[in-house]
Amino acid sequence: MTETATLNADQDIADSLCAQVKQAYDERTPLRIVGGNTRAFYGLPVDGEPLEMAGHTGIVSYDPIELVVTVRAGTRISDLEDALAEHNQMLAFEPPRFGSASTIGGAVATGLSGPRRPWAGAARDFVLGARVISQEGKLLRFGGEVMKNVAGYDMSRLMVGAQGTLGVLADISFKVLPKPTASHSLKLSIPLDDALKKLAELGRQPLPITAAAWHAGELFLRLEGGKSSVNATRERLGGEEISADLWRELRDLEHAFFTQNNDKALWRLSLPPNTKALPLDIAESDIFYDWAGSQRFIKTSLDADTLRDACQQAGGHATCYTPAVYGGAQAPFTPLNPVVEKYHRQLKAQLDSQGIFNPGRLYAAF
Amino acid sequence: MNILYDERIDGELQSFEKSDIIADLQQSVPSLTLLHREEDLRPFECDGLAAYRVLPMLVALPETLEQVQTLLKRCHALGVPVVTRGAGTGLSGGALPLERGVLLVMSRFKKILAIDPDARLARLQPGVRNLAISEAAAPYGLYYAPDPSSHIACSIGGNVAENAGGVHCLKYGLTVHNVMRVDIITIEGECMTLGSEALDAPGFDLLALMNGSEGMLGVVTEITVKLLPKPETAKVLMASFDDVEKAGRAVGDIIAAGIIPGGLEMMDKLAIQAAEDFVKAGYPVDAEAILLCELDGVEADVDDDCQTVRQVLEKAGATDIKLARDEAERAKFWAGRKNAFPAVGRMSPDYYCMDGTIPRRELPPVLKGIAALSQESGLPVANVFHAGDGNMHPLILFDANREGELALAEEVGGKILELCVAAGGSITGEHGVGREKINQMCSQFQADEISVFHALKAAFDPDRLLNPGKNIPTLARCAEFGAMHVHNNELPHPELPRF
Numbered sequence: 001m002t003e004t005a006t007l008n009a010d011q012d013i014a015d016s017l018c019a020q021v022k023q024a025y026d027e028r029t030p031l032r033i034v035g036g037n038t039r040a041f042y043g044l045p046v047d048g049e050p051l052e053m054a055g056h057t058g059i060v061s062y063d064p065i066e067l068v069v070t071v072r073a074g075t076r077i078s079d080l081e082d083a084l085a086e087h088n089q090m091l092a093f094e095p096p097r098f099g100s101a102s103t104i105g106g107a108v109a110t111g112l113s114g115p116r117r118p119w120a121g122a123a124r125d126f127v128l129g130a131r132v133i134s135q136e137g138k139l140l141r142f143g144g145e146v147m148k149n150v151a152g153y154d155m156s157r158l159m160v161g162a163q164g165t166l167g168v169l170a171d172i173s174f175k176v177l178p179k180p181t182a183s184h185s186l187k188l189s190i191p192l193d194d195a196l197k198k199l200a201e202l203g204r205q206p207l208p209i210t211a212a213a214w215h216a217g218e219l220f221l222r223l224e225g226g227k228s229s230v231n232a233t234r235e236r237l238g239g240e241e242i243s244a245d246l247w248r249e250l251r252d253l254e255h256a257f258f259t260q261n262n263d264k265a266l267w268r269l270s271l272p273p274n275t276k277a278l279p280l281d282i283a284e285s286d287i288f289y290d291w292a293g294s295q296r297f298i299k300t301s302l303d304a305d306t307l308r309d310a311c312q313q314a315g316g317h318a319t320c321y322t323p324a325v326y327g328g329a330q331a332p333f334t335p336l337n338p339v340v341e342k343y344h345r346q347l348k349a350q351l352d353s354q355g356i357f358n359p360g361r362l363y364a365a366f
Numbered sequence: 367m368n369i370l371y372d373e374r375i376d377g378e379l380q381s382f383e384k385s386d387i388i389a390d391l392q393q394s395v396p397s398l399t400l401l402h403r404e405e406d407l408r409p410f411e412c413d414g415l416a417a418y419r420v421l422p423m424l425v426a427l428p429e430t431l432e433q434v435q436t437l438l439k440r441c442h443a444l445g446v447p448v449v450t451r452g453a454g455t456g457l458s459g460g461a462l463p464l465e466r467g468v469l470l471v472m473s474r475f476k477k478i479l480a481i482d483p484d485a486r487l488a489r490l491q492p493g494v495r496n497l498a499i500s501e502a503a504a505p506y507g508l509y510y511a512p513d514p515s516s517h518i519a520c521s522i523g524g525n526v527a528e529n530a531g532g533v534h535c536l537k538y539g540l541t542v543h544n545v546m547r548v549d550i551i552t553i554e555g556e557c558m559t560l561g562s563e564a565l566d567a568p569g570f571d572l573l574a575l576m577n578g579s580e581g582m583l584g585v586v587t588e589i590t591v592k593l594l595p596k597p598e599t600a601k602v603l604m605a606s607f608d609d610v611e612k613a614g615r616a617v618g619d620i621i622a623a624g625i626i627p628g629g630l631e632m633m634d635k636l637a638i639q640a641a642e643d644f645v646k647a648g649y650p651v652d653a654e655a656i657l658l659c660e661l662d663g664v665e666a667d668v669d670d671d672c673q674t675v676r677q678v679l680e681k682a683g684a685t686d687i688k689l690a691r692d693e694a695e696r697a698k699f700w701a702g703r704k705n706a707f708p709a710v711g712r713m714s715p716d717y718y719c720m721d722g723t724i725p726r727r728e729l730p731p732v733l734k735g736i737a738a739l740s741q742e743s744g745l746p747v748a749n750v751f752h753a754g755d756g757n758m759h760p761l762i763l764f765d766a767n768r769e770g771e772l773a774l775a776e777e778v779g780g781k782i783l784e785l786c787v788a789a790g791g792s793i794t795g796e797h798g799v800g801r802e803k804i805n806q807m808c809s810q811f812q813a814d815e816i817s818v819f820h821a822l823k824a825a826f827d828p829d830r831l832l833n834p835g836k837n838i839p840t841l842a843r844c845a846e847f848g849a850m851h852v853h854n855n856e857l858p859h860p861e862l863p864r865f
Binding site (some may be wrong): 147229 | 370376483484485486487507508510528529535536539540542543552556557558559561562563564565566567568570571572574577579580583595596599603618621622624626631663664666667669670671675687723724725726727752754755756757790791792793794795796797798799803807809810812814815816818819820822823824825826837838
C-alpha cells in the first residue's frame with residue numbers, strides 16, 4: 001500500500017472525538033463541528049475550537065440486500081454514493097453537496113435534500129439510526145440498522161437538521177434504495193401559472209415523476225421508474241429531452257441561476273404544495289421553482305420581514321443562504337414562535353448544558 | 367416482577383384525594399364530561415393489550431381544545447398524571463391507565479377538517495380513524511398510506527403517538543414519514559405547531575420526535591398527513607415453500623433484484639393453517655411457509671416486476687407460485703394474512719403477539735431460536751412476518767386459565783425480543799414499548815442512552831406527569847430487571863441498589 005493510500009484509508013477516530021468533546025464539556029469551551037467545511041454559509045458562524053470530523057471516515061457496514069448502509073460521518077458523500085452505485089443503489093434523498101469535500105455528516109446535520117424530496121422523502125426520512133457523541137463525550141447508539149424501530153424517542157431523526165447543536169453525529173445508518181431502471185428528463189415551454197396548475201394535476205396521478213422545476217418559462221420534469229411507465233409517460237407529456245445534469249446543478253446550486261448575476265441575497269423559500277406565486281416584487285427571472293413549487297430559490301434585495309411575512313401567510317418559511325451579505329438577513333432561519341422556542345431552549349439545555357455544541361449556529365439565542 | 371406501575375422502581379406519584387381532584391376539575395372545566403364511578407370507568411381499564419388492566423381514577427372525555435388545555439393546566443398544577451388514549455387499540459399498553467391518574471380520552475375529536483386534493487393533504491382531528499382518511503380521500507384518487515392491521519378502528523392520534531406501521535412500510539414508510547404537521551398541547555397547557563404543510567420547518571425536527579413518543583411529550587390535537595395517488599394497479603403473488611429458510615432467502619433475492627414490493631409478508635405453517643381454517647384464503651396448508659408479494663404502481667411496470675419476481679421465486683425454490691387472478695382473489699390472499707391474529711386466536715384461548723425487528727439476513731437463526739424457545743416452554747408459536755421490513759410478529763399461544771401460563775408466555779416473549787436485539791434488531795417495530803416492553807428497553811439501550819431519553823422527556827415534562835411509567839424505564843427498573851446492557855464489561859450505575 002502506498003503512503004497516500006494509507007493516509008486516505010478509512011479510520012475510526014470516534015475515541016479521540018469523544019475525548020475532545022469530554023474536554024470541551026469539562027472546560028466549558030465551545031466546539032465548532034467541521035466536516036468538509038462546505039456548508040459554513042448555511043447558518044450563523046460559530047466561534048469555537050474546531051472538532052474535525054473529516055478524519056472519521058469509511059463505511060462501517062453495507063448489506064445491499066438489507067437496503068442499509070452505516071457510514072462514518074466524515075465520509076465524503078461522493079465516496080458513499082460510489083460504493084452504493086457499485087450495487088446499483090442510491091441515497092434517495094439526493095443530498096446536495098457544495099464542493100467535493102462535502103461529507104455525509106454535514107448533509108445529515110443540515111438536513112437538506114435534493115430534487116427528489118417531494119416524492120421520495122427528505123434526509124430525515126432515510127436515517128434509520130445514528131451513533132451520537134453526547135455532551136459528556138460518550139458514544140451512544142440510537143435507532144438502528146432495521147427499517148422499523150419505535151423503541152425509545154427518535155433521537156437520531158432529531159439530530160437531522162439540528163446542525164450539531166444537540167450532539168455530534170459519529171456514524172449514521174441509512175435506508176438506501178435501488179436506482180430506478182429508467183430515467184428521462186424533459187422540458188416543456190409553459191408559463192408559470194399553467195405550470196403550477198399542471199403540476200398539481202400531475203401530482204394527483206400515479207406517475208413516475210421524481211423531479212419537477214420551473215424557471216424562465218420552462219417546466220423541467222424528470223421521470224424515473226420502470227421502463228414501461230417512463231416510456232408511456234414520456235410519450236404522454238412530450239416536450240424536449242434534456243440532460244439530467246440539470247438536477248445535479250440545481251441540487252448543488254451550480255446552475256447558472258446561482259452562479260451568474262448573484263449580486264443580491266439568495267433565499268430558499270419552503271412552501272406548502274400547490275402554493276401560487278407569492279405577491280412579492282421579484283422578477284420571474286430571479287426565481288427558480290423546485291420540488292414542484294414547494295421549494296423556491298429567489299434572488300432579492302427585499303428585507304427579511306417582508307419575505308418571511310409573505311411565506312408565513314402562505315404556510316411556509318424562508319431561509320437566507322447569504323446571511324449578512326448582499327443585504328441578506330442577520331438571522332438566516334425564520335425565527336421561532338415563543339412557545340416553540342422555549343422548548344428548543346429546554347431541549348438544548350438538557351442535551352448541551354454547557355453550550356459546547358455549535359452554539360449560535362441555528363439561532364443566536366442558543 | 368409485576369408489569370403494573372410500581373412506585374418503588376418507576377418513581378413516586380403524588381398523593382391526593384380523588385374527591386378533591388374531581389371537585390377541582392368540575393369547577394375549572396364545568397362543561398367537561400368526567401367519569402368517576404367504577405362502572406363508568408370499567409370500559410377504559412385496558413387498551414388492546416387486554417392482559418393488563420388498571421381502573422383509572424378519572425376518565426375525561428373532552429369535546430373542545432379549550433377543555434383539553436384547561437384540564438392539562440389543572441393536572442399540571444395539581445401534580446396529577448395524565449394518560450392520553452385514542453381508540454384504545456394499541457398493543458403495548460401505551461394507554462394503560464394509572465390508578466392515581468386521569469385518563470384523557472381523545473375519541474370525541476373525530477372530524478376530518480379538510481381534504482385538499484391539489485396539495486394532497488388531509489387535516490384531521492386526532493380521533494379520526496385511520497381507514498376513514500383513505501375513505502375520505504378516495505373520491506380524489508388519493509389515499510393515506512400507513513395501514514396498521516387495526517386500521518378500521520385505530521385513530522390517527524394514536525398512530526402518531528405510536529408511530530404506527532402496517533404491511534406497506536418498506537415502500538411507503540411509517541407514520542413519521544407521512545405526517546406533515548401536528549398541533550400539540552403541552553402538559554403546561556401551551557399550544558404548539560410542529561412541522562408544516564411545507565416540506566420542512568425551521569428549528570429542530572420536533573415533529574419527528576413527537577412521532578412514536580407515546581403520549582409522553584404532549585397531547586396531539588390536530589394532524590396534517592400527506593395523501594398519495596392511488597397506485598394504478600396492485601398484484602399479489604403467493605409462493606409456497608417446503609422450508610422456512612428458503613422463503614427467508616427468497617425475500618432477500620427479491621430485494622437484490624432491485625424490486626421494492628408494496629407489501630412482502632411471510633407466514634409459517636402454524637399461521638398458514640390457522641388462517642386457512644378461519645378465512646379459507648386458498649393457502650397451501652402443507653407448505654412450511656408462504657410469501658405474499660404485492661407489487662403496485664403503473665400497470666406496465668407491475669407486469670414487468672411480476673415476471674421478475676416469479677423468476678426469482680422459482681430460482682429460490684418455491685414449490686408453487688400463484689398470481690391472484692383478479693381483485694377478488696387478491697383480497698382473499700390478503701384476508702388470510704390480515705386475519706392471521708384472530709385466526710390464531712381461534713386455535714388457543716389466549717395468544718401473546720410480539721413485535722421485534724431484525725435485519726432480514728438474521729431470519730433463519732432467529733426462527734430457529736424461537737422454535738427452540740417454543741419447544742422448551744411447550745407453548746406453540748405461530749410466526750407472521752412483515753418480511754420486507756424485518757418486522758416479526760411471533761404469536762405465542764397459551765391459556766391464561768392455566769396456572770403460570772401467562773407468566774410463561776411473557777417470559778418466552780421477553781426472550782424472543784432479546785433474541786431480536788442480539789441479532790442487531792429492535793424490541794418493537796410498530797407496536798411501541800408502552801408498558802409491555804418496558805423491561806426489554808433495558809436490553810436494547812445502555813444506561814447512558816436511557817439517560818438521554820430522560821433528558822428529552824425533562825425538556826417537555828420535567829414533572830413526569832404525561833404517561834409516567836411508559837416507553838422509557840427508570841434506571842432503577844433496569845437495575846432490578848437485571849438485564850441492563852453491560853458495556854465494556856462495566857455494570858452501569860453500580861451505586862443503585864439491586865433488589
